[in-house]
Amino acid sequence: MKKLSDTDQRVLNEFIGSITGNTQACIGYPANTDFDFSELEALMKYPLNNVGDPMIKSAYVFSSLPMEREVVAFFAGLFRAETENTWGYVTNGGSEGNLYGLYLARELYPKAMVYYSDATHYSVHKNIHLLGMPSIAVRTQPSGEIDYDDLNHTIRMNRHLPVVILANIGTTMTEAVDDLDKINHILKDNAITRKYIHCDGALAGSFAPFMSPKPSFDFMDGADSIAVSGHKFFGSPIPCGVVLVRKSNRDRIARGVSYIDSIDTTITGSRNGHSPVFLWYTIKRLGIGGLQERYQQCLALANYALEKLTAIGIPAWKNSRAITVVLPEPATAIKLKWQLATENGFSHIICMPGITKDQIDAFTDDLKASRS
Ligand SMILES: Cc1ncc(COP(=O)(O)O)c(C=O)c1O
Structure with missing residues (x-):
């Protein structure tokens, strides 16, 4: 050249x-x-690509799938997910993780109404629009947290429909955290059984487990999927993120593809193979x-x-x-x-x-x- x-x-x-x-x-x-990823500089010479499902062994030599699996397992532990029934992958960022969570929710409940607070990140509106899901924006409190009375009222008006909640674990402007305990109470009070809760933890999800008191937001608290950004709190020179979902829900969209000798379970085909290494490196060095x-x-x-x-x-x-x-x-x-x-x-x-x-x-x- x-x-x-x-x-x-x-x-x-x-x-x-x-x-x-x-x-x-x-x-x-x-x-x-x-961050200092200079030790990883040698990898810049290779076209790393994690195409396919991260949990399936790839024949393609330039992949970092084993590290991606470790990253997913680390976040599963952090978010108190059930080991046997959890699946995830390293995304291009929080927006893709949110799209994925909503996509699974729609596959599960095609007729559901999505509820999100009006402090929600702009990319979520676009995701809902792309997926063609009906939705309602709920008011927020001055802190940026969702207004639970308004949520309750809005769900009650539509209680014949399945509910998809997009909860914010750190809103973009004020870093407010919606409370899954309160949301679960509302769902119970309205006798809603067909429900899906996705947590947008792009900003604060990756450090929410360290907060005191710990907010109610993870899998044991009732989340069905959680998305975080990797380039924010963890740090990466390339935008990235992690999404975790219940494996049984993911199975509903999995489709075998012989060309890649894997199953098609991610939003994009080719996937960044460098970013899982950045996340893996930070996890190993910081713990x-x-x-x-x-x-x-x-x-x-x-x-x-x-x-x-x-x-x-x-x-x-x-x-x-x-x-x-x-x-x-x-x-x-x-x-x-x-x-x-x-x-x-x-x-x-x-x-x-x-x-x-x-x-x-x-x-x-x-x-x-x-x-x-
Ligand atoms: C609350 C929230 N959700 C989603 C996003 C989008 O995340 P990303 O930029 O990683 O796609 C952001 C970005 O700042 C955010 O603050």
Whole structure:
């Protein structure tokens, strides 16, 4: 292959420079920069592809399926899933995991109504639309948690239909967590037996098991499927995620394909073979203890940020176990510099792994200066 032209080389160098220089100010999106995968660099030379079902041995040599299986087993343990009846795979991100959960729900209950709070991530609406499922958006409380009275009322109005609940385990803007205990009570009160609960844990699912008290969200709490993002709390240079479902539900959609000598159980055909290795590496290096510690550090930083913002007179707030701090929308220059996502007059910062006290100090200094 020939070398890049001088112009193209300059474009590439400038791009690399801009990416490197921008990491310091990215505190408004859940971007985790706390990883070092240099030991895995040798793998960049190979076209890793985990096509097919992760639980079936592949004849294709460039795959990381054994590591993918370990990743799935790790998350199954984290989410208290039944070992014998659990299946999952490494996805391209939380959105694909949510699509998968909803897809299984639709196969199980084609006539079901989907209920989700109006704080739900935008990609979920698109998934519901793609699947052609009828749905109702339920109100949220000021914290971003679903309004249980409104959920109860809405389900009661439609109690002749099977229920699919899309619960948020960390909403995008305020990191609010819907409570499966309360949701299960509502379903019981309305005598709903045909039900499916999918948990969107893209943001907080992977550290929810470390929260104290632990929220009610996992398989033992009544979830039928859970999706998380892998590039957020765990960290990966490539977007990825994990979805876990009950194996008996997955069996309903499995179809044998001789071309890949496997069964077609995933959303896409070709699947990223590098991202399972990133997740596997983080799991092996950090283990449960390291991940727990990582969450405690993020939480401590979020509490620190809240104190700093309050001290300069900003009415910031956060949900108690969250690493997201919500504040009134600041001046445009501040939003642009610090990459702050904004909705309905509120912005937030997310104290992801890799963010430091120095960044929080510099951010609050900037805010203070902009206000004076
Ligand atoms: C609550 C929630 N759900 C889903 C997603 C989508 O996840 P991904 O970007 O991994 O596809 C996000 C992304 O931020 C999110 O915050």
